[in-house]
Amino acid sequence: MGKAQSSSYFVILALSIAVNLLLVFQFCVDGEWRLTWSKRAAEEAERVAAIPCSGHGTAYLDGLVLDGKEPVCECNSCYEGPDCSEFVTECAANADSGDPYFLQPFWMQHAAQSAVLVAGWHRMGYSYPDGSYISAELEGHIRKLHATVGNAVTQGRYIVFGAGSTQLLNAAVHALSSHNSSNSSSPASVVATIPYYRLYKTQTEFFRSLDYRFEGDTSSFLNISEAGKVIEFVTSPNNPDGKLNKAVLHGPNASAIYDRVYYWPHFTAIPNPADDDLMLFSLSKLTGHAGSRFGWAVIKNESVYQKMTEYMSSSSMGVSRDAQLRALKLINVVLETRGKQIFEFGFHTMRNRWESLSKILSLSNRFSLQKLGPRYCTYFQKIRGPSPAYAWVKCEREEDTDCYEVLKAANITGRSGSQFSAPDRYVRLSLIRSQDDFDILIQRLTQLVSEERQQQNHANNFLQLKKPLMSTLRRGLVY
Amino acid sequence: MGKAQSSSYFVILALSIAVNLLLVFQFCVDGEWRLTWSKRAAEEAERVAAIPCSGHGTAYLDGLVLDGKEPVCECNSCYEGPDCSEFVTECAANADSGDPYFLQPFWMQHAAQSAVLVAGWHRMGYSYPDGSYISAELEGHIRKLHATVGNAVTQGRYIVFGAGSTQLLNAAVHALSSHNSSNSSSPASVVATIPYYRLYKTQTEFFRSLDYRFEGDTSSFLNISEAGKVIEFVTSPNNPDGKLNKAVLHGPNASAIYDRVYYWPHFTAIPNPADDDLMLFSLSKLTGHAGSRFGWAVIKNESVYQKMTEYMSSSSMGVSRDAQLRALKLINVVLETRGKQIFEFGFHTMRNRWESLSKILSLSNRFSLQKLGPRYCTYFQKIRGPSPAYAWVKCEREEDTDCYEVLKAANITGRSGSQFSAPDRYVRLSLIRSQDDFDILIQRLTQLVSEERQQQNHANNFLQLKKPLMSTLRRGLVY
Structure with missing residues (x-):
């Protein structure tokens, strides 16, 4: 065996041992705790979370299961298909219930901290150690x-x-x-x-x-x-x-x-x-x-x-x-984080949504929003603008007595005023749902307001047109 | 380099590569899925489960936490100490509430199948896809x-x-x-x-x-x-x-x-x-x-x-x-397992408990049990003896009008008949609690019944003694 051959043996052996050490390190130090009985549940949850739903849906552990034993994607409103990638064009914007999906992305970003593994024998009895039903x-x-x-x-x-x-x-x-x-x-x-x-x-x-x-x-x-x-x-x-x-x-x-x-x-x-x-x-x-x-x-x-x-x-x-x-x-x-992460996420999301909505409706004479002003917040230690959970929209036109129906006709599902014992001239739009729902709501509202403005322009043009015509007519009549 | 040395190099290299392969196999094949975000929760749960409570208690994820941030053992009745190893000798047997801890060992034996990992974003909304509140x-x-x-x-x-x-x-x-x-x-x-x-x-x-x-x-x-x-x-x-x-x-x-x-x-x-x-x-x-x-x-x-x-x-x-x-x-x-594992475990546990209890109380004239006979079970497809969740005990002595108090005096806590709108001559003993609770119950009952038998023997001896004495007296009176 030559010297060159011998030294290459050494290199291979050294490499092999290095890889061994690395793998053992991975096992024992990096992983710290070697998982046993919890692994199956952890894996199950990760597999379900990895099911691709195009960002427009979620698969859940307890979702409906296909023949292949894999849960299916549950799509956000207006999306469909096995991976929720198909947009349903004529679909109504869902601004009805108060499902607080606006925070779902926050928990996805904090997956490791927020997951809980529940052991099969967790808290089987009726009471906590102090005899109460309260932890x-x-x-x-x-x-x-x-x-x-x-x-x-x-x-x-x-x-x-x-x-x-x-x-x-x-x-x-x-x-x-x-x-x-x-x-x-x-x-x-x-x-x-x-x-x-x-x-x-x-x-x-x-x-x-x-x-x-x-x-x-x-x-x-x-x-x-x-x-x-x-x-x-x-x-x-x-x-x-x-x-x-x-x-x-x-x-x-x-x-x-x-x-x-x-x-x-x-x-x-x-x-x-x-x-x-x-x-x-x-x-x-x-x-x-x-x-x-x-x-x-x-x-x-x-x-x-x-x-x-x-x-x-x-x-x-x-x-x-x-x-x-x-x-x-x-x-x-x-x-x-003393609430910092979640409240900043929540506030910015809701504040942005409120600003988008306000901006669109400010262009409209047909719809108005509740008035909410900026206010000093002891938590953020600054004056901050409004970021409410719901828009309380009023239909201003005399003939629009049922605002829910007016919006329904424009493919927007809100909740009618009478559901709050208020006149039906009001409608509540939920702003705390998923980003998809909010985006579609804004899309539909933008269209509705732009139609209103077009009608108004037509009307104005008609008035512009009408004025000389009328004076001509009047002139004709006089003369 | 000699031939012997060269071949020992080979052996070492081969071994090292074998270990490499084994470790890589462990990583990629055995583990299959490489856990990421779920690992922390899984580890947390396993660490808590590994807290030693001497088999007489359980530590829970949401248990009270010590300064060192580790949950404490919650001990079964009559056990105390940081690891629940100390038996409280004068403690009352707890046969009161229907906490179904008799199945806890079953779930510990089936830890891997029964664990659930709940992702932070699991089912945040109000309803399931069909709009209902029911999965x-x-x-x-x-x-x-x-x-x-x-x-x-x-x-x-x-x-x-x-x-x-x-x-x-x-x-x-x-x-x-x-x-x-x-x-x-x-x-x-x-x-x-x-x-x-x-x-x-x-x-x-x-x-x-x-x-x-x-x-x-x-x-x-x-x-x-x-x-x-x-x-x-x-x-x-x-x-x-x-x-x-x-x-x-x-x-x-x-x-x-x-x-x-x-x-x-x-x-x-x-x-x-x-x-x-x-x-x-x-x-x-x-x-x-x-x-x-x-x-x-x-x-x-x-x-x-x-x-x-x-x-x-x-x-x-x-x-x-x-x-x-x-x-x-x-x-x-x-x-x-079509219910086989849990129902066999449950039935045998409850059947053994009922038999132990029946055996002891059969030696007593002071206490009686409800009568339950064997019956054909379509599930087990055989005739099987009774295995009820509770013993409905009656105090037979005329003076024992409050059976709860009679047992209480013997360090047994049941639930009095009046709690079931029945006479207080009855008391319910829960048989579905932990094995510790049941063992202490049996211990206390055994003592109570053996005292009764001793009293009876004394009484019999007294009667045996009394008989010749009485005849002597009677003789004395006659003669």
């Missing part, structure tokens, strides 16, 4: 979150969890209406100021309780000091119009349920920490996870807290522990 | 499950999901009481046969509806054919006594809600597929996941189905999509 860790995270954002006082307050704010709304009505047994002879009146979120009415009526009755608009109660107990729903910022509403009714018989689900920097400046007696929040409008059905109430009064806790036990034995685990993880991601 | 995949799995086990007819039936059977109980009462508007003048009477699960009463009373009223025991309604609408809760197998109950009330005004949550091969022979008008099932008593809060109703009547669907929308906008995903995964594991 103490999650409650702690929620208190920390409010302190960080500065949007609500939670010190010395009680917290109850519910399946979204939805379940808590009725729990609150129940608690406030049965609070004092002294007044129990007549049912409490439940009211809200128009325009208001429809569920307040439908839910309160649905349960047909002996203790409360929905009585409609707040204004009819303003002068009734002799009325029995009154419970007022206050949504702040308001759904649909984004106003920072305050309770209208005051006095010993009046109590308010503050629906604060939109009181986050995505949607509004935070002028100060809310300190209402009973406030509701939800994961849906904070992190965008409407499907998890997780919300919480912040409560001053101990007996109201106990009644609401009892409600949660009687109605569903608390909130799914799986939803609580997920909420913990997501709120943890929010807190990692 | 079509999960509904399909549930139908397949019932067909496989043969415990319920689902063909041509509607299915509604709820937060455990708990939420569905009230949804069903609501639907059945408001079903026909013709009879709406007087509220429907809600009844159940003693002994019955307390929630039927507390929940129905809690909601204080105009449409229904809890009226107690079924027996008071037997002869009232002129009564208004009556809704009967039927639990089959019954909680607490495991009997396969049937509805007592019949007729055009009577309807039944069949609580079938224990109608699985763990707890009872399955004589035939249940085909009641309205049946409730839950994940809690099928897979043991009480904490997920997931249940379903199987419904014959379309309008009842619609009312229950409306209830679920109004009260909580459906069930957490996270809980639905988990249920899908778990039911999928059940189906993988």
